[in-house]
Amino acid sequence: MLAPQRQAAILDRVRASGGVRVSELATEYGVSDMTIRRDLETLAERGLLAKVHGGATTVSPGSAHEPGFAAKSVQQRAEKSAIAARAAGLVSPGDAIALSAGTTTAELAQRLVDVPSLTVVTNSIPVADVFYRAGRPDQTVVLTGGTRTPSDALVGPVAVAAIGSLHLDVLFLGVHGMSERAGYTTPNLMESDTNRALLGACERLVVLADHTKWGTVGISSIAALGEADVVITDTGLDATALALLSEEVDEVMVVEPA
Structure with a gap:
């Protein structure tokens, strides 16, 4: 087994x-x-657990705690991969789409680099980098600009202004958390403004959220549950949460991680 x-x-x-x-x-x-102590040290440095004498425990971040992109990228890899694969099936050649920041949307970007004549608007540095590295001349990639967050999102008034005049087909939104009360949330106040601007520019909203996002509430709401046209999650979501989500959202797609 490799260290990661x-x-x-x-x-x-x-x-x-x-x-x-x-x-x-x-x-x-x-x-x-x-070797285990080094593993725990690596995970603790990323803010994913707390080291204690002889072992490690969970951390309990507040609603404004924002993990970095690297920290989130090691979480639920199989679930994110399956969710991204399903989401890629919703994209057709010639579409104009928005991808929000997040590790699941970055996973989706990897699956879209071969889609012809695609226009992609994003506020995510890692997402944009995926397309820039592919270098397809028939794809148009727009990186919004703005102030950089710990999760490598570009946010704030510059990002919002860049999005304001656009008209896109669909937003693929990665979220920090989702709940019946708070809807889809983020731990960054300016990121929620930017995500709402992306939502306003798009005809449809597809939320990409693995099962661990249910019950997690960030400090700022992006949208109510019912504002999503589609939610793609995984089989780890418990039956009660799935029932609540299905009552609010037109279509909930549940994928099986490999």
Whole structure:
């Protein structure tokens, strides 16, 4: 098992049980205590867990806590990949789309680089970079500009102004959290303004949210649950949450992670 795979598995264990011991992990994965301690140190530096004597525990971030792009990219990789694959099937050649910032939308971008004559508007540096690296001359990529957040989103009045005169087909929105009360949320006040501007420029809203986003509430709401035309999530979403979501959203697509 490679270190990133082991770290992702450790993180899942911490979230499931609330805490782990170094000695137990070393035995389970067949590595030394020092290797596990390095894994925990790496995850702690990314803000994904809290190191304690002999192990690690979960962290309890507030509604304004914003993890960095690298920290989020190691979470729920299989779920994000499956969600992105399903979302890619909603895009056709010649579409004009918006991709918000987020690791799931960055995953989606990887699957769209071969779509002919695509126009993409994004406030995400990693998303734009995917298309710039592909360098297709028949694709148009617009990066909004703005103030950079810890999650590599560009936000604020410059971003909002860049979006204001656009008319696009669909917004693929990555979210920090979603709940019945707060809808789709973000921990960054300016990012919610930018996302609402993207929403206003698009005819349809497709929300990309793995099951861990349910019940998480960021400081600022982007939209109510019912404003989404489609939500793509995964089979980890519990039945109660799925029922609530299905009552509010026209179409909920549930994918099976590989």
